[in-house]
Amino acid sequence: MKKYYNEKLFQLEEKLNEISLEIDDPIFLYETAIKIILDSLTELRKFILERKFRNEEEEVYFFKNLKPKIVSKLIYYNAIYKIETKMPFGGEEAVRISLNNELQRLKLFFDNNREFYKYYRTNSTYLDHKYFIRGKYDVKLCLDTYYFETDHNFSTSHDYKVAKIIANDLIQLYIEDQLAKLSKNKIENKDNERPHLTWTGSKAGLIELIYALQIHGTFDNGKVDIKFLCKFFEREFHIDLGDFYHTYLEIRNRKINRTKFIDTLRDGLIKKMDEQDEK
Secondary structure, three states: HHHHHHHHHHHHHHHHHHHHOOOOOHHHHHHHHHHHHHHHHHHHHHHHHHHOOOOOOHHHHHHHHHHHHHHHHHHHHHHHOOOOOOOOOOOOOHHHHHHHHHHHOOOOHHOHHHHHHHHHHHOOOOOOOOOOOOOOOOHHHOOHHHHOOOOOOOOOOOHHHHHHHHHHHHHHHHHHHHHHHHHOOOOOOHHHHOOOOOOOOOOHHHHHHHHHHHHEEEEEEEHHOHHHHHHHHHHHOOOOOOOOHHHHHHHHHHOOOOOHHHHHHHHHHHHHHHHHOOO
């Protein structure tokens, strides 16, 4: 199952990356992305219902770790589509108010699901048999009305919440980027100004490092989407990573020294330590 799912996820990300390069109109891009993701989910549902799960452990893994990664993309693109199409006309202040209202909605979801956030972020498992097994819902666990309207053959009580958590991280980053653009020309107090660092190494090196950090689970116990991380590093280090999915594929396809940048960092640090020890 993992092999099939990983192939489907890779294919989906490749398609989404392709259209992002081909389509300039953001609204049409989001509409196309939503259709592609829905088609992918339809194929995945058919596979799951025909194949069935071997045991509860496999079912929990699918609904806790696999399906939410795809559904989160659907939630993200749909949310951005709504934000863009409902953006008010009335100057920067009106746009800023609208974006801050969207941030408040994200905060409200967090406040209403604080306990589940804690459960998920800490990799807890003691309620997995209720959260991620179909038909094992418990009304006392404060279910969303949405659950009762879903296809119960392809949903559990909390797999959508996991997808929302993943998506909301990306939505928050998108909104903050938009707000940052609005504030770009404002004069900031130098005493409170954050230091600016610019990445002067290679893009491939940074992408190699980002993927390594994400795979190692360095941020939020490994629950952070790779796109979120790349956007974060682009913003913080003032660099455009471009088609980072394609660059990662090139790194994977290296015949020799696939982790060239990380190996260079390690060797440089060890050399420095050795020199300091000799002194």
